[in-house]
Amino acid sequence: MIGRIGLAALTALTLAGCERDNPQLFNLRSADRTPDEFAILPTKPLETPADLSTLPPPNPGGVSRTDPAPQADAILALGGNPTGGTRADGALVSAVSRYGVQAGIRDQLATEDLEFRRKNDGLFLERVFNVNVYFKAYRTQSLDQHAELERLRALGVRTVAAPPEAD
Template identity: 45%
Template sequence: MRRAQFAMLISVLALGACGDGTLRTFGSDDRSPEEFDIVPNQPLETPVNFAELPAPTPGGANRADQQPLGAAVAALGGNPAALSATGVPSSDAALVNAASRFGRSAGIRTTLAEEDAEFRRRKSLFNWRLVPDNEYNRAYRSQSLDAYTWLRNVRQPGSNVATPSAPPQER
């Protein structure tokens, strides 16, 4: 038993000595620019009236910056100006009233975040994060559904539920 522990300690130390103490990303040369970090701006336009230009704000948005969400809304025939509107649009007022007919809490997002963090802490395998990517999977495993099991159940003969096509199950 001692011999196995000693061999494990030596192998961990030897592996740790191989590094030079710097973090690296795979497939990236530190001396070359990252091509995906370069985002082209929209073409500059000369305004009709220079007096109507907004005052520059350091760190604020630029008129030539890309607005991907607004561009997608405009491409689909929507109004990109509605994205920046604050509050509930009048077209959604009936939906908000129906959803909040039994009352609503103003701080629901903060409350939900705190309750979720507490739930994940209780369900955590360790109190410290060993593998942060799997933290959510461990905590919510009992609440997840297997889509293909339910698809097979609903597609049983005699079922009157219309089911869409689904991609084949990976094996």
């Protein structure tokens, strides 16, 4: 009886450690089933218009004026026009695309990153015991902020917001 349970548990652990379709290097899932406090947005306060005849027609299942719109609110708070889109930022778009824009770059990067994560998703026991290997996998791509600070200062570049000193 115990031998069969042990064999079943070993088989389950082995199969769980072999899952490689979409490797998760940085596991942000919570162990408990509590709500995500960052996903809860308060609604805007209800307002009574000066003239009730100017109200828009009901829109069942549609967007309400009291629904939160965090992206539009952030654009508005920064002095932008939420309905303007990228046309309002023409100078920015032309500045960042001055060397050309590669079509489909997001899909290409997503594919390359998935392949990188598949190659670097940890050893067998790290996957079995759900050990976080995110920082180890991306270590070669990380920037040494203190070495970069010294390099920029040696070039005479003003570094107003310097990183804190290393311990």
